[in-house]
Amino acid sequence: MSQLDSMTPKQFFKALESASPTDSLPPLATLLDAVQFNEDGLIPAIAQQHDTKEVLMMAWMNREALEETLTTQRVCYYSRSRQKLWRKGETSGQQQRLINAALDCDGDTLLVQVDQTGPACHTGRRSCFYVSLGADGAKITSEPMIDPAMLYGKKTP
Structure with a gap:
């Protein structure tokens, strides 16, 4: 698939639609050049x-x-x-170890499969997605695993 090197990012990911797991891809740097970062140079990453x-x-x-x-x-x-790099867990200690990273079919969203230490959310909950919405209203679906003040050294246990 060496012809991918000279394609626009949209053409690059369109060409990947017909690729199979046995096809060889260009070097990682070439693939990263095709990633669809937004106007701020960012890509959403779902953990x-x-x-x-x-x-x-x-x-x-x-x-x-x-x-x-x-x-x-x-x-x-x-x-x-x-406006800087943020290494997950550098303050709270609740790190994420990468297991796998995958781009979506358009190259504009990243899925990072991780091994999460403790809570992922700054609220002390395992997940940031704890406010459930429905036709009858909203509800909180989980309790904090850790007091957020303890996560960030604002209070002693």
């Missing part, structure tokens, strides 16, 4: 617990965060509020 398939959180990655994640196997995101 999923690898064994239970529970969706833990969604965050953003820039190319540097994605490359670091792939190289170190420790998940790194890009913090839009702090």
Whole structure:
């Protein structure tokens, strides 16, 4: 599939639609060049617990965060509020070890399957998706595993 090197990102991912698992792909750097980062240079990254398939959180990655994640196997995101790389767990200790990373068919969303240590959410809950919505209203579906103040060193246990 060496012709992929000269394609636009959209053409690149369109060509992958007919690829099979036995086809060889271009080098990782070429594939990352085709990733559809948004106008801010970011791609949404959905974190999923690898064994239970529970969706833990969604965050953003820039190319540097994605490359670091792939190289170190420790998940790194890009913090839009702090405008810098954010290595999951650097403050709370609740790290994510990369098991697998996969792009969607358009190359504009990333799924990172991880082994999550403790809660993934800054609220101390396992998942950030704990507000369930329905026709009858909303409800909280889980309790915090850890007091968020303890996660970030604001209070002693």
